[in-house]
Amino acid sequence: MFERYTEKAGRVVFFARYEAIQYGSPYIETEHLLLGLLREDRALAKRFLGEVNAEEEIRSEIARHITSSRTHLDFRGSASDIGIQEGPEPGR
Numbered sequence: 001m002f003e004r005y006t007e008k009a010g011r012v013v014f015f016a017r018y019e020a021i022q023y024g025s026p027y028i029e030t031e032h033l034l035l036g037l038l039r040e041d042r043a044l045a046k047r048f049l050g051e052v053n054a055e056e057e058i059r060s061e062i063a064r065h066i067t068s069s070r071t072h073l074d075f076r077g078s079a080s081d082i083g084i085q086e087g088p089e090p091g092r
Helices: 007-022 030-040 042-049 054-065
Strands: none
Touching: 007 030, 030 042, 030 054, 042 054
């Protein structure tokens, strides 16, 4: 599944998948991608968000809006099986 991503992008999706599992979501949603990006590159988060504790604030705000219902998710299928739409082939 990660072959089409750069190494860093693959790690962001990996962490986003982890966040989705933690929040009991059957899909990787926008907030999970944001949390995955924050896990992957804290310096980038600090540069764009400006605050040292931005991750904690974002995480607590997301937690306030997401109901945690832990479920087992099987991510062995294709990207479309978990709600990701793949873009066109590079160069097309």
